[in-house]
Amino acid sequence: MKALIVALALIIGPAPALAHKVIAGVFAAGSAIEGEIGFSNGDMAVEAQVLVLGPDGTELGQAITDADGFFTFVPTQPIAHLFRADLGAGHLAEVTMPADEVAAILGLAPIKSAEVTETAPPSSALSNAERQAIAEAVRNEIRPLRREIAAYKEHTGLQTILGGIGYIAGLFGLGFYLAARRKLAA
Amino acid sequence: MHIVDGALSNPVVIAGAFAAAGGIALGLRSLTLERIPAAGVLSASFFVASLIHVPIGPSSVHLILNGLAGILLGWAAFPALFVGLLLQTVFFGFGGVTVLGANTVNIALPAVLAWMLFGRLIGRGSPLAGAIWGGIGGGFAIAATTAMVAAALALSGDAFLPAARLVFFAHIPVMAIEAVLTGFAVLLARQVKPELFQTGASA
Numbered sequence: 001m002k003a004l005i006v007a008l009a010l011i012i013g014p015a016p017a018l019a020h021k022v023i024a025g026v027f028a029a030g031s032a033i034e035g036e037i038g039f040s041n042g043d044m045a046v047e048a049q050v051l052v053l054g055p056d057g058t059e060l061g062q063a064i065t066d067a068d069g070f071f072t073f074v075p076t077q078p079i080a081h082l083f084r085a086d087l088g089a090g091h092l093a094e095v096t097m098p099a100d101e102v103a104a105i106l107g108l109a110p111i112k113s114a115e116v117t118e119t120a121p122p123s124s125a126l127s128n129a130e131r132q133a134i135a136e137a138v139r140n141e142i143r144p145l146r147r148e149i150a151a152y153k154e155h156t157g158l159q160t161i162l163g164g165i166g167y168i169a170g171l172f173g174l175g176f177y178l179a180a181r182r183k184l185a186a
Numbered sequence: 187m188h189i190v191d192g193a194l195s196n197p198v199v200i201a202g203a204f205a206a207a208g209g210i211a212l213g214l215r216s217l218t219l220e221r222i223p224a225a226g227v228l229s230a231s232f233f234v235a236s237l238i239h240v241p242i243g244p245s246s247v248h249l250i251l252n253g254l255a256g257i258l259l260g261w262a263a264f265p266a267l268f269v270g271l272l273l274q275t276v277f278f279g280f281g282g283v284t285v286l287g288a289n290t291v292n293i294a295l296p297a298v299l300a301w302m303l304f305g306r307l308i309g310r311g312s313p314l315a316g317a318i319w320g321g322i323g324g325g326f327a328i329a330a331t332t333a334m335v336a337a338a339l340a341l342s343g344d345a346f347l348p349a350a351r352l353v354f355f356a357h358i359p360v361m362a363i364e365a366v367l368t369g370f371a372v373l374l375a376r377q378v379k380p381e382l383f384q385t386g387a388s389a
Contacts, residue, residue, distance in 0.1 A: 086193075092192045160277050164233050164273045165230050167273055168226060168230045168270070172222055172225060172229065175222050176222045176223065179217075179218075179219045180219060
């Protein structure tokens with residue numbers, strides 16, 4: 001009996017995510033691309049396999065998400081990277097990082113390099129290691145913010161709902177009008 | 187319940203689109219002047235029902251209400267649910283535009299099946315008996331929808347059994363809730379507006 005309950009709990013356990021939307025994002029993190037995959041209710045995709053594909057569909061590599069839904073991938077070519085994870089049961093996470101962003105990570109920075117060095121004046125006495133530590137700290141600080149923004153984007157407001165209902169009323173009103181006109185004409 | 191863009195293979199997406207178009211055409215033909223307002227109301231309830239999250243244990247599932255739409259509308263459930271799905275895609279980002287046809291079939295066909303199987307039984311006898319059959323129809327529609335979703339995934343290459351089991355077990359609470367909701371809706375409608383079911387029973 002106990003085994004049955006456990007088995008049932010295991011089957012039901014991962015399922016609730018079914019009712020939610022998949023959200024995925026990628027961003028530069030030093031010399032790597034960091035990404036996160038999860039569901040709009042805040043559940044993250046744990047140990048999901050992420051396929052990394054080039055613009056022509058060739059496989060560039062793979063990554064596995066950690067307990068917080070994060071994964072990292074170190075790019076080697078300045079081309080667009082498509083990250084795809086199949087979360088099962090009709091949930092597919094897909095997110096692309098454009099070629100110029102990947103190029104910036106690799107330090108190749110094709111066009112924007114001049115602009116970037118201008119806006120970031122040579123910092124007085126920071127070593128490379130210190131600069132990286134600061135960048136890491138800032139990334140860690142804004143991570144919850146980023147997640148909150150992603151969750152906020154998925155939030156449906158009352159206006160959206162009322163707008164949808166308005167569309168339905170209008171559409172069926174139009175149908176009603178057309179049907180009535182046809183009936184009157186007949 | 188909403189399959190997203192890219193999860194289904196092309197043949198399944200195309201077959202779904204054709205099946206949905208056929209169902210919508212049949213539904214529009216059966217949609218008489220008197221039944222357009224009912225279709226609109228049920229379309230709107232379907233649209234909003236997906237936002238009602240029922241907390242179950244650590245997470246939540248959302249209502250679908252396709253059984254109720256099917257029982258009251260018959261084939262007209264196809265256009266009504268299609269409109270609801272289309273607006274859910276546009277406004278909430280549920281599902282996707284290319285898989286709209288497949289999603290419509292997955293949700294509307296079980297609704298029509300529930301009407302074919304239980305429509306007559308709901309329309310006759312005492313209101314209470316009708317309500318019980320309505321509840322069974324509401325639960326049946328969800329069960330059939332999970333089977334359709336699993337089948338669509340299976341045809342696209344997902345292993346059938348795990349996918350089907352996952353979707354089915356996740357929706358057992360929804361089945362129970364919708365069975366109760368549909369039962370009460372039928373009970374109320376049988377008492378205040380019994381003529382609502384006469385079209386369903388005679389067609």
